[in-house]
Amino acid sequence: MDAMxxxxxxxxxxxxxxxxxxxxxxxxxxxxxxxxxxxxxRDVDRLRELGYPVEATMGAAGGYRLAAGTAMPPLLLDDxxxxxxxxxxxxxxxxPVNGIEEASLxxxxxxxxxxxxxxxxxxxxxxxxxxxxxxxxxxxADPSVLAVTAGAAAASERLRFAYRTRDGDETRRLxxxxxxxxxxRRWYLLxxxxxxxxxxxxxxxxxxxxxxxxxRVPPREPPGGDAAAFVTGKMYSxxxxxxxxxxxxxxxxxxxxxxxxxxxxVQPIDEESCRLRGHADTLEWLASRLLLLxxxxxVHEPPExxxxxxxxxxxxxxxxxxxxxxxxxxxxx
Amino acid sequence: MDAMxxxxxxxxxxxxxxxxxxxxxxxxxxxxxxxxxxxxxRDVDRLRELGYPVEATMGAAGGYRLAAGTAMPPLLLDDxxxxxxxxxxxxxxxxPVNGIEEASLxxxxxxxxxxxxxxxxxxxxxxxxxxxxxxxxxxxADPSVLAVTAGAAAASERLRFAYRTRDGDETRRLxxxxxxxxxxRRWYLLxxxxxxxxxxxxxxxxxxxxxxxxxRVPPREPPGGDAAAFVTGKMYSxxxxxxxxxxxxxxxxxxxxxxxxxxxxVQPIDEESCRLRGHADTLEWLASRLLLLxxxxxVHEPPExxxxxxxxxxxxxxxxxxxxxxxxxxxxx
DNA sequence: GCCATATAGGTCAGATCCCGGCCTACATGG
DNA sequence: CCATGTAGGCCGGGATCTGACCTATATGGC
Numbered sequence: 211m212d213a214m215x216x217x218x219x220x221x222x223x224x225x226x227x228x229x230x231x232x233x234x235x236x237x238x239x240x241x242x243x244x245x246x247x248x249x250x251x252r253d254v255d256r257l258r259e260l261g262y263p264v265e266a267t268m269g270a271a272g273g274y275r276l277a278a279g280t281a282m283p284p285l286l287l288d289d290x291x292x293x294x295x296x297x298x299x300x301x302x303x304x305x306p307v308n309g310i311e312e313a314s315l316x317x318x319x320x321x322x323x324x325x326x327x328x329x330x331x332x333x334x335x336x337x338x339x340x341x342x343x344x345x346x347x348x349x350x351a352d353p354s355v356l357a358v359t360a361g362a363a364a365a366s367e368r369l370r371f372a373y374r375t376r377d378g379d380e381t382r383r384l385x386x387x388x389x390x391x392x393x394x395r396r397w398y399l400l401x402x403x404x405x406x407x408x409x410x411x412x413x414x415x416x417x418x419x420x421x422x423x424x425x426r427v428p429p430r431e432p433p434g435g436d437a438a439a440f441v442t443g444k445m446y447s448x449x450x451x452x453x454x455x456x457x458x459x460x461x462x463x464x465x466x467x468x469x470x471x472x473x474x475x476v477q478p479i480d481e482e483s484c485r486l487r488g489h490a491d492t493l494e495w496l497a498s499r500l501l502l503l504x505x506x507x508x509v510h511e512p513p514e515x516x517x518x519x520x521x522x523x524x525x526x527x528x529x530x531x532x533x534x535x536x537x538x539x540x541x542x543x
Numbered sequence: 544m545d546a547m548x549x550x551x552x553x554x555x556x557x558x559x560x561x562x563x564x565x566x567x568x569x570x571x572x573x574x575x576x577x578x579x580x581x582x583x584x585r586d587v588d589r590l591r592e593l594g595y596p597v598e599a600t601m602g603a604a605g606g607y608r609l610a611a612g613t614a615m616p617p618l619l620l621d622d623x624x625x626x627x628x629x630x631x632x633x634x635x636x637x638x639p640v641n642g643i644e645e646a647s648l649x650x651x652x653x654x655x656x657x658x659x660x661x662x663x664x665x666x667x668x669x670x671x672x673x674x675x676x677x678x679x680x681x682x683x684a685d686p687s688v689l690a691v692t693a694g695a696a697a698a699s700e701r702l703r704f705a706y707r708t709r710d711g712d713e714t715r716r717l718x719x720x721x722x723x724x725x726x727x728r729r730w731y732l733l734x735x736x737x738x739x740x741x742x743x744x745x746x747x748x749x750x751x752x753x754x755x756x757x758x759r760v761p762p763r764e765p766p767g768g769d770a771a772a773f774v775t776g777k778m779y780s781x782x783x784x785x786x787x788x789x790x791x792x793x794x795x796x797x798x799x800x801x802x803x804x805x806x807x808x809v810q811p812i813d814e815e816s817c818r819l820r821g822h823a824d825t826l827e828w829l830a831s832r833l834l835l836l837x838x839x840x841x842v843h844e845p846p847e848x849x850x851x852x853x854x855x856x857x858x859x860x861x862x863x864x865x866x867x868x869x870x871x872x873x874x875x876x
Numbered sequence: 877g878c879c880a881t882a883t884a885g886g887t888c889a890g891a892t893c894c895c896g897g898c899c900t901a902c903a904t905g906g
Numbered sequence: 907c908c909a910t911g912t913a914g915g916c917c918g919g920g921a922t923c924t925g926a927c928c929t930a931t932a933t934g935g936c
Contacts, residue, residue, distance in 0.1 A: 216593075219593055229657065231656050235883095248924080249925075251884070251885075266884085268931075269934060270881045271933080275656075275698075281659065284558070284559075286617045287650065287653075288615075290643065290646035294650050299628060302630055313624055316623070323562065324595075501834075519860075523859035527853065528841075568912095582895060584912075588913090599911090599912060599913085600903095601903045602903055
């Protein structure tokens, strides 16, 4: 199969074998690699010298296996594992709520760059199901759009895409991407618009048909220097959001834990309740998060959220109403 | 730093450089690798012969970059990307709803096997936040328990762990793990209990302090042959679940899409409503899923779910009740 | 307690590969 | 048209790799 004469290729396949969570006797490795057992021992030595600790259990039932070291070894994945990782990263990057969004985006860009095309559509299929499932069918940004954009920004490549403005118009853009910024629950792209000759901010979930042009340009300095500040400053003009103020009957620590490092601040009121302040862009998201807290709470601030909670309450009551069960059309009003 | 005299190590770092989404001129690669440009060209050739298509753009502003080929190249990740991948896999494996659970579990086991300890606690910290955030704070199984168990099952290693029975008793077990099976929303371990000398099924979320013994045993044949059938057969005796029957005022296709490939069947009633049948183990999960559908629905079957929906409705109404806003203790009744 | 079987590693000789330096060919952008 | 990049052939000296010995040592089963 592979040319096992080449020590480098052999080391790679040896690594991939050792990453399987099982023990490999040296003789079997020798057979698989097509070399003598002595060479296998030498290769194992080489891996150890490279910093990848190959554990060996001695004795009659001995064997080799890869252990945790100080550096990550190169991951050698099969098709399904690759798809799983791509989908997993999509759920984290496409619905970011914790604090590793940028890293997951980098990893996703790195992965998409080398993803075989035969796996690409499988990833897409799973992604739709998984993301909508895990995130509560939010209208988040397409992870592959995110990945391509992040890659172009890192490579300083011009980017071409279609952008749907707030009014629903479709426009085509040619930009020099600078940085992706996460604000609230949405990704924004800070980029220099080549046609309009000015800096613009784009909502990534409104970008489609994204394709790198391949043209590299020297990176441009954004105005103000700090991309995040620039974006958050202009964000509210792009997407109207709701300011939330609520009282939650839960200790501040517990509330923060259940909410995750999500939007907003949590301030303790007393030992068993706290004040929640933050902003989000959809009422459904807010309502479901509050209800999933599993405790009593009061919503003070956005009247729309109060109205929406009443809507949900009414719907939940109708769902348990025996009267509407008989005549299906009764729920029309 | 690295011994760049070794061609194997050099190829690895070259791969890691090329995985960065940018273009690398050959001269810079030569400098970084500490070899002559001619050797870089030879190394690039070698990568291509190994099946990793290194794209090169010719001309004055040329350079090398790694493109998508037919096989996945070994992924070389930095710390943050590794953590992001581990967290992403945890959200998919620890809250499985789509159909790549087994693959994500394999990938997670592979990754945890070689995860440097310094990254381990960072993964743990993010995991708690991310999983509870994305899954709606379900009491799912600990992903690292899942990963260790999957690894032991793959390696045919005996496993020792503490198990909390339904009555709340803690027992210590020594088993030969056979397979992990996903049933409904929970992971189950089918294993041969060495002390009780019989096959047993364990809920993974009740396993703690899991540690492989390192003792390898020849794999045993499970009773019926098919692990999944065996588990689903005994599942209901382990965890009491709720049978759901509901009518949803949404076309069947849309309902299926919003519910994902989750548990249950969706049967169309007419063009704008359908019947939903399935089972799940927590009322919170069921209620939130139904409410997130964003449409009218009626719950027929589990009386507990009807009661829970009324509870939620009452809580939502109290949250918008101005009277209870003044006196905090008024919500006690 | 012994033996089979595993890892661990030293040594040697021959074949092979690797590397840098030099050369020419070719594509591209200013 | 020229500077600058990739592409690749050729050559010679030196380093490396491999298999085939060998011994030491740890472990589990009989």
